Every structure is written in structure tokens, then in C-alpha cells.
Ligand code: HEM
Ligand SMILES: *[C@@H]1O[C@H](CO)[C@@H](O)[C@H](O)[C@H]1NC(C)=O
């Protein structure tokens with residue numbers, strides 16, 4: 001995309017996101033400009049290296065940001081290991097043996113502390129920036145992330161179990177879940193477009209390919225005969241769309257053909273001209289509309305209940321409190 005065009009889109013997104021989200025008045029796009037101007041380029045470098053090693057890690061980093069923000073806000077809580085005082089989020093239903101990218105976050109943390117000559121960049125900000133860099137590197141917009149989040153001193157598995165949506169949710173459950181986090185129907189449809197990247201385990205879509213009616217029968221049959229048999233193979237991986245290493249509109253095109261992999265994906269398109277259907281149709285045809293709406297919605301997601309000022313801390317090690 002022409003850089004002038006992306007400059008205007010990006011400026012517009014900053015303006016819109018700061019107006020829409022007064023709660024994030026403390027976050028700013030230039031938070032590290034004076035404290036450590038090398039921080040953001042350094043994060044990008046480590047993300048770039050990790051993606052060159054394994055494309056999927058970009059997807060995993062994007063999902064970490066989502067799982068962080070939906071559980072008590074974007075506060076780095078997803079990164080905390082269990083302690084004697086709390087059981088963290090890593091073993092929650094959605095994360096156990098599924099959330100990944102923690103080593104990359106550790107690598108970023110030590111690289112950033114080295115170039116900044118001190119501990120000034122929060123783990124929560126690192127997750128938000130790593131997600132953005134992953135999206136940009138894999139073909140999405142290089143949208144501006146607002147910064148200045150601080151890190152939580154606690155985490156909760158129960159909170160993760162209660163706040164992260166499940167793949168068997170129907171449309172109204174998905175919408176209620178997003179609304180409970182201050183997000184709307186358009187955010188739900190745009191952010192689900194994250195499933196343009198990455199993989200899902202057989203166990204998360206077995207019910208769909210055996211029981212759902214809103215699914216292409218050949219698509220279901222080939223998954224049943226291949227990667228996801230009736231029993232066994234729970235951890236076998238299937239790409240969430242046909243171009244799982246590229247941030248594009250193919251995810252939405254698949255929904256139009258009833259080839260969404262997760263039940264929750266296909267809930268967004270039923271073929272009856274609902275508001276959600278119309279958004280899926282629009283994003284399937286209009287790549288730029290998807291890119292812009294996605295950027296807008298993920299900036300909004302990144303502003304969920306940040307810790308700022310004297311709240312929380314800047315963790316030295318992203319896996320444990322100071
Ligand atoms: C709308 C509700 C959502 C549900 C029910 C859902 C559910 C899931 C499930 C079950 C998986 C597969 C996990 C596994 O098998 O290990 C997955 C993967 C993924 N999700 Fe979602 N998700 C939702 C929304 C989102 C959002 C909003 C984002 C990002 C902003 C996101 C990003 C991802 C990514 C990138 C992957 C692939 C991860 C990888 O390959 O490591 N998802 N999701
Ligand atoms: C490279 O990716 C593999 C998985 O494909 C992973 O096990 C390994 O830790 C990664 N190495 C680095 C340096 O990121």
C-alpha cells in the first residue's frame with residue numbers, strides 16, 4: 001500500500017482511537033520515544049527473527065494479546081507462571097497446551113532491557129507491540145499501538161475460564177462476550193479475522209465436523225477422514241484458513257462457502273443477510289475495509305483496562321512479579 005495512504009489511515013486511527021476510548025487517556029503512541037527510542041525497533045527485530053524461524057509464531061503472538069486483554073485488561077497477566085499465591089491463566093481451558101509464544105516474549109524482554117539499558121518497557125506493552133508487528137509482517141496494516149500499559153501483580157485461571165470465548169459458542173454468546181469487554185458486533189467480526197492466521201487442534205472443531213449442519217459436507221468429510229478422526233488425534237493441527245501464514249481476506253471467503261473451521265467462525269455467517277453476514281461479505285470482497293476495521297478494533301481491544309500511573313509494575317521477568 002502507498003505509504004502516503006497508510007500514513008493517513010494510521011493518523012485517522014490514532015485520532016479515532018483516542019476519542020473513542022477515554023479510559024485509555026493515559027496510553028500514548030509516543031510513550032517510549034524519550035525513555036527508550038530503540039525499544040520498538042528492537043521488538044520488531046526479535047518478532048521478525050521468530051517469524052522467519054516459524055511463521056506460526058506470528059499467529060501465536062497475536063492470540064496472546066487477545067488472551068491478555070480479555071482477562072482483567074491488557075496487563076501482561078497471561079504471561080505469569082503459577083505461584084503459591086495464585087493459579088495463573090496458562091492452564092485455563094483456552095490456554096492449556098495451546099497458548100504459545102512465551103519464549104519469544106522472554107527474548108524480547110531481555111533484548112529490550114539491553115538496548116534500553118534498564119527495565120522500562122512493560123510486558124503488557126511488549127505483547128501488544130509483538131501482536132502488531134506480527135500482523136504487519138504477515139501482510140496486515142502496521143497500525144499504531146498506544147503504549148504505557150503497566151504489568152499486573154496477579155493472575156487468575158478462573159478469570160480466564162470465565163472471560164475467554166469458547167469455540168462452541170453460538171452467535172449471541174460470542175456477541176455478549178465481546179460486549180462484556182466493551183466491544184461491539186463489528187469488533188467481533190473484524191477481530192475474528194485474526195483466524196486468517198494460525199492453526200487449531202482437532203479437539204476444538206471435532207464437534208463441528210460431526211454435528212454441525214452449517215458446514216460444507218465435503219469439507220467436513222475430508223477433515224473427518226484426515227486430520228480429525230472420531231477418536232484420537234486431539235492435538236492434530238489444521239490451518240484456520242487456507243492461507244494461514246498470510247494476513248488476508250481468505251478467512252471470510254471460506255465462511256461464505258461454509259468452510260469456517262471452528263463452530264464460532266461459522267456463527268458469523270449464516271447466509272441470511274444478518275448484520276454479521278453483511279460484514280463477512282464486505283470483508284471477503286474488500287481487503288482494505290478488513291485491514292482498516294481490524295486495525296481500529298484491535299487498537300480498541302488493546303485499550304481494555306490498562307494499568308497506568310502508579311498501578312501495577314514494570315516486570316523484570318515477564319513470567320513473575322518483581
Ligand atoms: C471470537 C471468539 C474466538 C474464539 C471462540 C476463538 C477460539 C480459538 C481457538 C479454539 C483456537 C485454536 C486453539 C488451539 O487449538 O490450540 C484459536 C486460535 C487462534 N485465535 Fe482465536 N478465537 C476467537 C477470537 C480470536 C481473536 C479476537 C483473536 C485475535 C485478536 C484470535 C486469534 C487467534 C489466533 C491468531 C489463533 C491461532 C493461534 C496459533 O496458531 O498459535 N482469536 N482461536
Ligand atoms: C524455532 O521454531 C521451533 C518450532 O518450529 C521452536 O521449537 C524453536 O524454539 C524456534 N527457535 C527460535 C530460536 O525461535
Ligand SMILES: *[C@@H]1O[C@H](CO)[C@@H](O)[C@H](O)[C@H]1NC(C)=O
Pocket residue numbers: 083084085
Ligand atoms: C505470596 O504473597 C506473600 C504476601 O504478599 C508474599 O510475601 C510472598 O512472597 C508471595 N509468594 C510468591 C511465591 O509470590
Ligand SMILES: *[C@@H]1O[C@H](CO)[C@@H](O)[C@H](O)[C@H]1NC(C)=O
Pocket residue numbers: 091092096097
Ligand atoms: C493441562 O494439560 C496438562 C497436560 O495435558 C494436563 O495434565 C492438566 O491436567 C491440564 N490442566 C488443566 C487445569 O486442565
Ligand SMILES: *[C@@H]1O[C@H](CO)[C@@H](O)[C@H](O)[C@H]1NC(C)=O
Pocket residue numbers: 170171172173
Ligand atoms: C445460544 O446459547 C445459549 C446458551 O447455551 C442459549 O441459551 C441460546 O438459546 C442460544 N441461542 C441461539 C440463537 O441458539
Ligand SMILES: *[C@@H]1O[C@H](CO)[C@@H](O)[C@H](O)[C@H]1NC(C)=O
Pocket residue numbers: 206207208210211230
Ligand atoms: C455430537 O453432538 C452430541 C450431542 O450434543 C454429542 O453428545 C456428541 O459428542 C457430538 N459428537 C461429536 C463427535 O462431537
Ligand SMILES: *[C@@H]1O[C@H](CO)[C@@H](O)[C@H](O)[C@H]1NC(C)=O
Pocket residue numbers: 270272273274275
Ligand atoms: C439469521 O439466522 C440466525 C440463526 O439461524 C438467527 O438467529 C438470526 O436472527 C437470523 N437473522 C436474520 C436477519 O434473519
